[in-house]
Amino acid sequence: xxxxxxxxxxxxxxxxxxxxxxxxxxxxxxxxxxxxxxxxxxxxxxxxxxxxxxxxxxxxxxxxxxxxxxxxxxxxxxxxxxxxxxxxxxxxxxxxxxxxxxxxxxxxxxxxxxxxxxxxxxxxxxxxxxxxxxxxxxxxxxxxxxxxxxxxxxxxxxxxxxxxxxxxxxxxxxxxxxxxxxxxxxxxxxxxxxxxxxxxxxxxxxxxxxxxxxxxxxxxxxxxxxxxxxxxxxxxxxxxxxxxxxxxxxxxxxxxxxxxxxxxxxxxxxxxxxxxxxxxxxxxxxxx
Numbered sequence: 001x002x003x004x005x006x007x008x009x010x011x012x013x014x015x016x017x018x019x020x021x022x023x024x025x026x027x028x029x030x031x032x033x034x035x036x037x038x039x040x041x042x043x044x045x046x047x048x049x050x051x052x053x054x055x056x057x058x059x060x061x062x063x064x065x066x067x068x069x070x071x072x073x074x075x076x077x078x079x080x081x082x083x084x085x086x087x088x089x090x091x092x093x094x095x096x097x098x099x100x101x102x103x104x105x106x107x108x109x110x111x112x113x114x115x116x117x118x119x120x121x122x123x124x125x126x127x128x129x130x131x132x133x134x135x136x137x138x139x140x141x142x143x144x145x146x147x148x149x150x151x152x153x154x155x156x157x158x159x160x161x162x163x164x165x166x167x168x169x170x171x172x173x174x175x176x177x178x179x180x181x182x183x184x185x186x187x188x189x190x191x192x193x194x195x196x197x198x199x200x201x202x203x204x205x206x207x208x209x210x211x212x213x214x215x216x217x218x219x220x221x222x223x224x225x226x227x228x229x230x231x232x233x234x235x236x237x238x239x240x241x242x243x244x245x246x247x248x249x250x251x252x253x254x255x256x257x258x259x260x261x262x263x264x265x266x267x268x269x270x271x272x273x274x275x276x277x278x279x280x281x282x283x284x285x286x287x288x
Contacts, residue, residue, distance in 0.1 A: 004077045005046035005288035006069045009037045010062060012054050012085035012109060019110045020176075021183040021190075025086050027172060027227045030054075033084035033136055033235040041080060043245055044286045048072070057085070059111035066121045075128035078288050079211075084232055087138035087225070088112050088176040090194045091185070103198070104221060106137060107176055114197055120207055122274055127210030130280045132251070135217045136232040138175035138224040172227035174218075212277030216255045217269045225266060234268060237261045242285070250282045 011034035017024040031053045041049045050065050069079050086107035105112035122131065184190040218225035218234030226233040241247055241257045249257070255270040262268065272281070 001074075003288050004073065005041070005044065005048075005080065006073055006077065007037070007041040007046045007049045007080040008052070008062075008065045008069060008082075009034045009041070009049070010052045010057050010065075010081075010083045010085070010106075010108075012057050012107070014054060015086070015107060016055075016110050020107075021180055021187065023177070023180045025107065025176065027085065027174065029228045029231045029235070030084040030136075030174075032231050034082070036231060036235060036239055037080075037082045037134070040242065040245075040286060045288055046078075046080060055109055058109045059113055062106075062108055062113060063117070063121065067124060070121065070124035070126075070129075073125060073129050075126050077129055078286075079125065079129060079131045080286060081131065082134040082136075084136040084174075084235060086174045086176050087135075088181065090114060090181075106135070112194070114194065116198060119209075119273070122209040122211055122213055123207045125209070125211040127275065128277075129211040130277060131211050131213040131274070132286065133213065133215045134235075134238070135215065136174070136225055136234040137218060138173060173224040174227055174232065175224045209274040211274050212280050213272065213274040214251050214281060215269070215271040215273070216251070216258070217271065219266045220269055223266055233262065233266060234258070237268075248284065251285055252281065254285050 011030035011032075012025075013027050013030050015023070015025045034051055034053055038049055038051060048069075050068075052061055052065060066081065069081075073079055083106050088105040088107045089102040090105060090112065091102060104115045106118070125131065216238075218232065228236060230236070231239065237258045240261060241254065247254060247257070252270050255268055259268050
């Protein structure tokens, strides 16, 4: 049976201020990032391509889209998941974040998706499914789970000549401001909600998964990702390296090539979880 490709692309140019203590988190390039990723999916022949942008990128819709993909894919199939939007952090309450005591999040339209939830979703996929995740967001170095011992996700920024970065930054970064995070933590309803989510996943990112998951993130856990006039900096750099499909290398060389055209302040991470799948990692990116 031919292998199948299933893609879900998520991007938010703003969030619901009623759910985030009055903060709307306006961005400019995230929906364009989705359009760019959709184009790659079409080019590579993915049979299913789901798009969730801004108001439609709710916590329930995103989880449902990933669960739907898990139900549709079988061993050897490829799941291509991308996120462009704000990254956040919430205090870790189930003890799986030993390095910094914080769970990383995707800031969805109405609620944050905690990395423990994302990791638990991987366990729904069959053994041998290949999963590639691109996260153009702040604090995204290990958003697919807690880093294992000896791998913090806090790698030092790579020094590159200033002329290598020509991104037209508009001064926005994809991070929930500390003041907003503090207000949400002081709001008992918000705090209780996220603590409840973590209680529902007592094993956190220690759940066993059979799929192989490769994450290429826009930055390290302790860094921020820049928005831009058209695309986010990470996505813009990725598209430059991808060159319409002309890139010839595997996933890790792809990440390294992207890093070479990005500034000192933002270092993309390469992170692998789940069942080892060297053959997957050595394929050309997005190959079904």
